[in-house]
Amino acid sequence: MFQKGLKGVVAVHTKISLVDGENGVLRYHGTNVKELVLDYSFEQVAYFLLNDKLPTEVELQQFNEKLKEGRYLPLHVQKVMDALPKTISIMDAMRTAISTFSTAEFLQMQIMEQAIVLTGALPVVISRHYRKQLGLPIIEANDNFSHTENYLWMLNGTIPTSTQVEALETYLKLTMEHGLNASTFAARVTVSTESDLPAAVTSAIGTMKGPLHGGAPSEVLNLLEEIKDESRIQLVIEEKIKNGEKVMGFGHRIYKTEDPRSILLREACLRLQGSDPWLDLATKAEKEIIGLLDKYKPGRKLYTNVEFYAAAIMRSIDMPAALFTPTFSVARIVGWSAHVIEQVDDQAIFRPQSLYVGKIK
Incomplete structure (x- = not known):
């Protein structure tokens, strides 16, 4: 049966999230998102989404260390970003920067490690290009700050208030994952060809850029x-x-x-x-x-x-409209990564059919 845009067609089985539209419920790995948002940090919820369990103190410390590792962009990524014209959009800068992570050294890492590093890197990429567009100096990461605090710090160069951090972090935790949306589907299709995580995230960012999805x-x-x-x-x-x-x-x-x-x-x-x-x-x-x-x-x-x-x-938090979709992506990269990992573990290339409706001569 033809369904334009594959609307309503089940394409994957997933254990990552349940979006129950009839009853207005969102669950991450079976847990009501409300429980996670109220009681846990961005880092803890991200770990949960990627691992299907909450971290121990040691696991959270290791996760944070790897996340902070991502804040320090490889030199070749910095050079590519410095060469980009400031007139291109932040989303395009993100797509280009993430694609350049696909070095042999990076791809030798376990895919979970790759996911955490890219999650840590994305706010740095965004703030770097944003400040370049404004003609402002780059603000280096502060390892004393949480993921959310550090993002606001790098954007503005001022220490964010607790109100700003709480408001933004609530948003980020709630938008990490939401089923097989357009960008997540794009990521899964890409990696279903046995491509890599940076390529999948690049596809997802390109999809998120469209105003019907991320704007x-x-x-x-x-x-x-x-x-x-x-x-x-x-x-x-x-x-x-x-x-x-x-x-x-x-x-x-x-x-x-x-x-x-x-x-x-x-x-x-x-x-x-x-x-x-x-x-x-x-x-x-x-x-x-x-x-x-x-x-x-x-x-x-x-x-x-x-x-x-x-x-x-x-x-x-005085965030301009140009940062809305990039900030959405700061959260959703966790969900993209979780789906990519799930797709790798249950490999099957996506190959839907098309129906020819053109002329026959």
Whole structure:
């Protein structure tokens, strides 16, 4: 049976995550993501996703050491990045830099080690090109900082506040993995040919670059910027509904109820209430917008999706729109790597058929 875009077609069996759209549940290795997000750090959740178990203290220390190893880019990667024109996008710089990791020495490492090193390297690649675009000096990694703290440090050159770190880390943990999405599928297809992890991650980054996959939070940011103040929420939303415009940040192709990631991001924003005006605006706007959508579009069940609060968090830490998709990738590289490892262990090349609909002469 032909399904355009393979919609609804089961292509793999996976033990990594369960995305239950009907009941609004997301599980990593069978564990409700809420349990992981509330109780564990980025590093611990990443380890869990890659290994299907939480680390011991020794295992976490070893994981962190390997993650920090990735913060120091090989000299040839630095040279390639220095040669890139600053006019190319950050996503293109990421794709190019990650592809150059495929040296004989790197590929001799165990694939799990490769995954951890690339996870540690990606924030460095992003911050390096971002600051190059702005004409600013490179900020070296700080090994006293966690993964999330270090990313914000390298981007801005200032020590991030605890509010900024908590907000961003919650987002990163919630977006590490989400089933067989477009970029994850691209990674699995690439490695199914017996290619390597850097090639698979390069494919995934190229896929993530597309606005239909990785660009939604920037559209929500435009909405929040337009609202600006809680007194304007009803005016802005009713105008959009009247004009037939889509209200960004509401509705999801998979979830038929509330997106569990948006619930947890909302809870994070509520915990931080009063610490940032953009987080406060988001929580107030969400409640009013849902009421307006229910009033003007009854029965549609347009719940908040993860992009709504992602945009609020990005805005609260002064992260420009150009960094939204790269930051999404900082989280999702963990999921890509987990799927690549699973694909290697259960090897079968993807070879779907096409149906010819052209002329016959």
